[in-house]
Amino acid sequence: xxxxxxxxxxxxxxxxxxxxxxxxxxxxxxxxxxxxxxxxxxxxxxxxxxxxxxxxxxxxxxxxxxxxxxxxxxxxxxxxxxxxxxxxxxxxxxxxxxxxxxxxxxxxxxxxxxxxxxxxxxxxxxxxxxxxxxxxxxxxxxxxxxxxxxxxxxxxxxxxxxxxxxxxxxxxxxxxxxxxxxxxxxxxxxxxxxxxxxxxxxxxxxxxxxxxxxxxxxxxxxxxxxxxxxxxxxxxxxxxxxxxxxxxxxxxxxxxxxxxxxxxxxxxxxxxxxxxxxxxxxxxxxxxxxxxxxxxxxxxxxxxxxxxxxxxxxxxxxxxxxxxxxxxxxxxxxxxxxxxxxxxxxxxxxxxxxxxxxxxxxxxxxxxxxxxxxxxxxxxxxxxxxxxxxxxxxxxxxxxxxxxxxxxxxxxxxxxxxxxxxxxxxxxxxxxxxxxxxxxxxxxxxxxxxxxxxxxxxxxxxxxxxxxxxxxxxxxxxxxxxxxxxxxxxxxxxxxxxxxxxxxxxxxxxxxxxxxxxxxxxxxxxxxxxxxxxxxxxxxxxxxxxxxxxxxxxxxxxxxxxxxxxxxxxxxxxxxxxxxxxxxxxxxxxxxxxxxxxxxxxxxxxxxxxxxxxxxxxxxxxxxxxxxxxxxxxxxxxxxxxxxxxxxxxxxxxxxxxxxxxxxxxxxxxxxxx
Amino acid sequence: xxxxxxxxxxxxxxxxxxxxxxxxxxxxxxxxxxxxxxxxxxxxxxxxxxxxxxxxxxxxxxxxxxxxxxxxxxxxxxxxxxxxxxxxxxxxxxxxxxxxxxxxxxxxxxxxxxxxxxxxxxxxxxxxxxxxxxxxxxxxxxxxxxxxxxxxxxxxxxxxxxxxxxxxxxxxxxxxxxxxxxxxxxxxxxxxxxxxxxxxxxxxxx
Numbered sequence: 001x002x003x004x005x006x007x008x009x010x011x012x013x014x015x016x017x018x019x020x021x022x023x024x025x026x027x028x029x030x031x032x033x034x035x036x037x038x039x040x041x042x043x044x045x046x047x048x049x050x051x052x053x054x055x056x057x058x059x060x061x062x063x064x065x066x067x068x069x070x071x072x073x074x075x076x077x078x079x080x081x082x083x084x085x086x087x088x089x090x091x092x093x094x095x096x097x098x099x100x101x102x103x104x105x106x107x108x109x110x111x112x113x114x115x116x117x118x119x120x121x122x123x124x125x126x127x128x129x130x131x132x133x134x135x136x137x138x139x140x141x142x143x144x145x146x147x148x149x150x151x152x153x154x155x156x157x158x159x160x161x162x163x164x165x166x167x168x169x170x171x172x173x174x175x176x177x178x179x180x181x182x183x184x185x186x187x188x189x190x191x192x193x194x195x196x197x198x199x200x201x202x203x204x205x206x207x208x209x210x211x212x213x214x215x216x217x218x219x220x221x222x223x224x225x226x227x228x229x230x231x232x233x234x235x236x237x238x239x240x241x242x243x244x245x246x247x248x249x250x251x252x253x254x255x256x257x258x259x260x261x262x263x264x265x266x267x268x269x270x271x272x273x274x275x276x277x278x279x280x281x282x283x284x285x286x287x288x289x290x291x292x293x294x295x296x297x298x299x300x301x302x303x304x305x306x307x308x309x310x311x312x313x314x315x316x317x318x319x320x321x322x323x324x325x326x327x328x329x330x331x332x333x334x335x336x337x338x339x340x341x342x343x344x345x346x347x348x349x350x351x352x353x354x355x356x357x358x359x360x361x362x363x364x365x366x367x368x369x370x371x372x373x374x375x376x377x378x379x380x381x382x383x384x385x386x387x388x389x390x391x392x393x394x395x396x397x398x399x400x401x402x403x404x405x406x407x408x409x410x411x412x413x414x415x416x417x418x419x420x421x422x423x424x425x426x427x428x429x430x431x432x433x434x435x436x437x438x439x440x441x442x443x444x445x446x447x448x449x450x451x452x453x454x455x456x457x458x459x460x461x462x463x464x465x466x467x468x469x470x471x472x473x474x475x476x477x478x479x480x481x482x483x484x485x486x487x488x489x490x491x492x493x494x495x496x497x498x499x500x501x502x503x504x505x506x507x508x509x510x511x512x513x514x515x516x517x518x519x520x521x522x523x524x525x526x527x528x529x530x531x532x533x534x535x536x537x538x539x540x541x542x543x544x545x546x547x548x549x550x551x552x553x554x555x556x557x558x559x560x561x562x563x564x565x566x567x568x569x570x571x572x573x574x575x576x577x578x579x580x581x582x583x584x585x586x587x588x589x590x591x592x593x594x595x596x597x598x599x600x601x602x603x604x605x606x607x608x609x610x611x612x613x614x615x616x617x618x619x620x621x622x623x624x625x626x627x628x629x630x631x632x633x634x635x636x637x638x639x640x641x642x643x644x645x646x647x648x649x650x651x652x653x654x655x656x657x658x659x660x661x662x663x664x665x666x667x668x669x670x671x672x673x674x
Numbered sequence: 675x676x677x678x679x680x681x682x683x684x685x686x687x688x689x690x691x692x693x694x695x696x697x698x699x700x701x702x703x704x705x706x707x708x709x710x711x712x713x714x715x716x717x718x719x720x721x722x723x724x725x726x727x728x729x730x731x732x733x734x735x736x737x738x739x740x741x742x743x744x745x746x747x748x749x750x751x752x753x754x755x756x757x758x759x760x761x762x763x764x765x766x767x768x769x770x771x772x773x774x775x776x777x778x779x780x781x782x783x784x785x786x787x788x789x790x791x792x793x794x795x796x797x798x799x800x801x802x803x804x805x806x807x808x809x810x811x812x813x814x815x816x817x818x819x820x821x822x823x824x825x826x827x828x829x830x831x832x833x834x835x836x837x838x839x840x841x842x843x844x845x846x847x848x849x850x851x852x853x854x855x856x857x858x859x860x861x862x863x864x865x866x867x868x869x870x871x872x873x874x875x876x877x878x879x880x
Contacts, residue, residue, distance in 0.1 A: 651879030653815075653872055654758060654807045661803045665774075668796075672781045 003052055003059040007074060007129070010045035013038060014122040018115060025111045032102050035114035039095035039121055046088030046125050053081035054497070060131065060195075075131035075194060078501040079263075083128040083256045086344055089483075090248045090351045091121050093476035097355050098241040100472035104362060105153070105239065113153055117242065120146040124245075127253045131194035133182045140178065140253075144171045147250060150242045151234045163233035170230040174220030178257065181213035185265055199266045207266060211273050214261040215280075221254035222310045225284040226626040231307060232291070236299035236367065240358030243299060247306045248351040252343050255313055262321060263336065263505045271419075274321030278427075281318050282434050285311030289441040290596060293448065293588055294622045296581050297367045298357045301449055302350065305393065308438060309346040312408060313339045315435065319411045326418040331411065333511040334524055337498040338407035344494070345400040345487060349392040352480035356386035359473050360453055363466040369452040369581050371460035378466045381474050383454045388481040390446035392488075395439055397538055400487035403522065405439060410524075410531050444588065452581045459575045489535065492522045582620060589622065597623035678712050679794040682828075683772060686801040686821055690764040693754045695746045695813045699739050702817050706734035709824045712791075716831060722839050730827075733846050738820060738853050745857050746813060752870055759808040767804060772797045791832035798825030812860040812870040816853065823849055 017038030024031035053059055053076050062073035076084060098117065105113055123143035130136050148171070152164030186192050188202040199207050216227065223231035235243045262269070288307030295301040316339030324332035359382045360375060361367055376383040392399035395406075412432050416424035458464040468474075487494065492515065499511045514524045523532030566573050589598050603617040648659075685705040692698045710730035717723020746752075759767065779793040786792065802822030806815045827845070830837050837845075863870050 649879075651876045653875060654810075657803065658807045661800070661807060664803075665800070668775075668778050672778050 003049065003056070003076070004061045006045060006049050006052060007061075007076075010042055010049060010125070011122075013042045013045055014118055017042070017118045018122075021114050021118070022111055028106050028110055031111060031114060032099060032106075035118060036095045036098045036102065039098070039118055040092050042118075042121065042125075043088045043091035043095060046084050047092070049076065049129075050081040050085035050088060053078065053084075054500075071132055072130070072135060073132045073193060074129050076129050077504065079256070079259060080128050082340065082344075082497070082501050083252060084125060086252060086347045087121075087124050087128065087249050090245065090347050091124075093351060093355070093479055094241045094245050095121075097244070097358070097473055097476045098239075100470050101239060101241050101358055101362065109153065109155070113150065113239065116146050116150050116153075120150060120242070120245065124249060124253055128256050133186055133192040133194075133197070136194075137175070137179060137182065141175065143250065143253070144168075144175065147234075147238070147242070147246060151238045153239055153242075154237065157237075160237040163230070163237040167230040167234040170220055170227070174217045174227070177213045177217030177220070179217075181210050181217055181261065184210050184213070194260070194264075197265050207269065210261070211266060211269060214258060214266075215277065218254040218257045218261075219280070222251050222258075222314070223284075223307050224280050224310060224314065225287050225307060226630060228284070228288075228307050229624075229627055229631055232295075232300050232303040235303035235306070236297060240299070240354055240361065243303075244351040244354035244358070247303060247354060248347040251306060251310055252347060255310070255317075255339075255343055258314075258317065259336075259340070262317065263502075268324050269321065271322050271325040274318045274323075274325065277314055277318030277321060278431065279318075281311045281314035282431055283311070284308065285315065285438045286434055286441075287595070289438050289445060290588070290592055291622070291624070293441055293445040293585050294596060296369050298360065298369050298372075298449065298453065299354070299367055301369075301445065302353055302357060305353075305442065305445065306346075306350060308442060309342070309350065309393075312405065312435075312438070313342045313346070315339075315431070316342065316408050316411060319408075319415055322415065323411075323418045328414075328418050329506055329510045330513055330524070331414050331417070333499075333502050333506055334407065334514055335411040336502050337495060337514060338404055338411055340498055340501065341407060341491075341494060342404035345392070345404045345484075348480055348483050348487065349389045349399075349401060352385060352389040352477060352484065353393065355473065355477045355480065356382055356389060359469040359477070360386075362469060362473075364460070364462040366460070366462060369449060372453040372463050373459040373575065373578065374455070374457045374463060375466055376454040379454075379468045381468060382477065385474075385477040385481040386454065387450060388484055390450050392484040394443035394446050396443075398488045398542075399484045400491070401484075403488055403491040403533070405435075406533060407522075409435065413531075441588070448581055448584045451579075451584070456578045457573070457575045459578065491533075492516075495522060582618075589620070595625070597625070599623065675712070675715065676790060678708055678715070679790055682708050682712075682824075683794055683797060686798055687765065687768055689805060689817065689821060690768045690801070691761045693761070695749065695752060695754075695811065696743070698814055698817045699742045699746060702742075702820055703735050703739040705821065705824060706730060706739070709828060710735060712828060713831060725839065726842050729842070729846055733850055734820065734824070737850065741853060741857050742813060742816065745861055748861070749813070749864055749870055752811065752813075752864075754809055754811045754814055757808055757810060764804065764808055767808075768801050771800045771804065775800060786833075788832045792829060795825045795828035795832060798822070798828065801825075810871045810873050812856070812863060812872050815872060816856050816860070819856075820849070820853070 017035055021031055021035045021038075024034060058075070058077040058081075060073070060075035062071055065072050102110065102114065120143065123139050123146055126139040127136065127143055130139060148164055148168045151167055152161050154160040184202075184206055185197050185199060188199055188206060189197050191197065199210055202210070220227040235247050238246060262273075285308050288304050288309075288311055292301050292304035292308060295304055316335050320332045320335030320339065323329075323335055357367075359379070360372060363379070364372055364375075366372075388399065392401040395401040409432065412428055412435060415428040415431070418424065419427060458466075496515050499514050503511055516523055521532055521534040523534075568577065589596055599621050601617075601619040601621075605615040605617075682705060685701055685708065688701050689698060689705075692701065710727045713723060713727040713730055717726070757764070775797040776793045779789055779796065783789050783792060799822050802818045802820075802825060805818030805821060809815055809818065860870055863872075863874075867874050
């Protein structure tokens with residue numbers, strides 16, 4: 001058994017799935033099990049590939065395709081294997097989940113959806129493992145197009161199709177930039193193979209151009225503000241198992257691309273590169289979480305939270321680049337490790353939260369959290385795993401989100417060492433306080449989401465008739481929840497892994513001080529700077545908490561408890577008395593009024609019966625600044641410009657050919673002047 | 675060689691004057707046969723040029739005119755009644771094109787050996803394009819397309835002395851498929867609209 005065999009086996013599994021699934025179009029139940037079973041097998045094969053690489057070292061092979069410019073060359077180094085493992089892991093969970101969720105689509109193009117799902121998963125696995133510019137661009141496009149079609153899966157819903165087309169436009173703009181970056185790079189290095197790509201010979205302008213093109217191109221895919229507008233519309237529109245993959249994994253392929261460019265191809269750049277990334281990252285983090293806080297559509301909320309988390313990841317990357325350009329390589333390694341660790345963590349808990357959201361949607365048939373409520377009583381398991389996911393994304397120990405966010409904080413604390421002077425301290429202080437704000441808002445956001453969905457009384461009829469979801473949904477959720485906890489506890493082990501991943505991009509031995517021998521302590525040391533996070537210490541804090549609780553219990557007992565309705569001055573409490581999501585986010589909306597620009601609309605109807613009081617309709621909308629300031633004016637300009645283009649599009653075949661002839665003759669005449 | 679070039683241009687010139695579809699296809703047949711003759715003369719002794727010539731005869735002078743004549747037989751009463759530019763004007767235009775192309779080629783490629791062949795083939799390409807633009811009948815547009823294709827083929831032949839056989843085979847196959855599709859489309863047009871006047875296609879635009 002060698003690597004090539006396993007890899008080709010993985011491709012074969014997907015190929016079998018893609019070919020056989022359409023044959024089963026008469027037996028949807030079989031097709032459902034078969035297609036998603038194949039996806040599960042393929043994902044596990046990917047995980048196997050990745051583990052093989054981690055055990056035996058980087059692998060590469062190349063198959064000739066007999067096409068010009070094109071060779072199917074695969075190179076899985078540690079970095080690629082890491083991403084391959086993440087995609088495989090989340091893909092496997094999503095495939096189990098899809099068996100249950102796919103049933104909702106039996107009447108709506110199910111076979112097409114299953115095929116696209118397989119293609120989407122396969123293309124993501126290929127994106128991180130192929131190592132030829134041309135092949136990369138091709139599979140990148142396949143990934144974009146497959147996900148575009150999945151976003152438009154609910155083709156009879158105009159909101160979905162609009163979101164899908166917006167996504168298509170944005171992703172193609174991004175691809176254009178990625179292509180430019182790759183072609184500039186290939187031109188300077190004279191090769192299309194990743195192993196030989198390098199910008200060492202390029203002049204400063206070319207390097208800067210490559211950097212910016214890669215940032216815009218991959219930033220569009222990653223959903224970096226201000227290039228994010230497609231993300232909160234497209235992710236909710238897709239079927240939930242696809243949303244989980246898009247948010248959890250597809251965004252990470254962009255991070256993979258950026259890591260390749262900034263760590264491997266471009267080498268050490270000027271400090272302003274990192275500075276730009278830091279700027280966009282912190283804006284994405286803060287605005288992303290603010291918009292998430294204001295969102296009442298559960299899937300849009302999760303999508304905006306992805307924008308925030310991409311911001312956190314890029315914060316690590318940006319800090320890494322700043323530190324690197326100032327020669328602080330160990331700290332730079334720590335920053336990249338933090339970023340990559342958060343990639344894994346976000347993939348796990350975002351997938352978990354999307355699964356939870358999908359479970360809730362599948363029983364209530366609405367995405368509006370104002371219509372949910374009280375689901376903890378009917379869906380206890382879902383409620384528990386969703387809580388774990390919410391705790392992990394809010395960076396609470398002992399879950400995984402805490403560790404990576406702690407690492408990012410540590411990196412930012414050490415940023416002044418790189419920039420130096422008052423400026424460095426100021427920048428670091430601003431970044432740290434904004435990051436703290438982001439964390440607090442994320443916690444508030446998920447308190448809101450959890451409280452509105454699971455606590456109190458049902459707010460709508462559908463929430464009242466809900467029941468627990470099937471095992472196919474619960475199993476992947478539990479797996480991801482366990483993973484959240486395990487990754488938090490074995491974090492030092494993951495750091496060893498990340499050291500190995502990053503080591504090839506740094507000088508020998510630079511990263512050794514990132515890890516230490518004790519498996520229960522996460523720590524690093526660089527000169528005077530050191531920090532550590534130890535599991536026993538956390539354990540002591542937890543233990544102390546438990547002991548305190550026990551002491552209080554011994555002193556006071558549990559107290560007498562009596563079950564009954566909440567006392568509401570003699571009226572039977574009903575759902576209309578509950579705290580609403582709009583109400584919960586009100587203080588934050590006011591505090592950040594300058595950024596969110598809320599517009600309230602209040603309609604008071606006094607013409608009702610004098611005994612029943614007035615009927616008040618209260619609506620609040622926030623303004624998405626980027627959308628209104630950049631995209632809508634741009635959109636208007638394009639529409640006006642296309643009106644002029646319409647004039648020359650008459651529909652007459654002869655005229656079209658006439659254009660061609662005129663241009664050709666013009667070029668011929670032009671050629672004589674040379 | 676020069677005689678053939680002149681004859682080819684004359685055939686293209688004739689095409690600007692015909693109204694009847696059958697005559698147009700017949701002229702095209704002769705024209706393609708002349709292209710095959712050029713091919714055979716140019717590459718005397720070379721096996722691969724001979725194959726190309728035979729293929730030209732079989733496909734361009736055989737299969738394509740046969741398919742066109744078959745469909746033309748079903749299109750009774752179809753002729754070019756109202757061309758966008760009348761026969762006299764298009765003949766003048768063709769003459770103008772020939773003069774212009776010879777002038778351009780004379781200026782850009784004065785030292786090339788086969789510059790008269792290059793000029794003739796380019797003129798053929800542009801007369802073909804002009805035919806497509808000025809005629810409303812679908813069949814005449816197809817004839818224009820093949821004329822253009824003949825010109826392109828001659829251009830390739832005169833500048834490179836034979837493309838690789840695999841590419842030539844590809845081009846032949848391409849033309850064959852294009853013409854079959856066009857013939858089918860023409861037939862459909864006749865069935866749906868009782869006419870093969872392509873200006874009705876304007877209605878398709880939303």
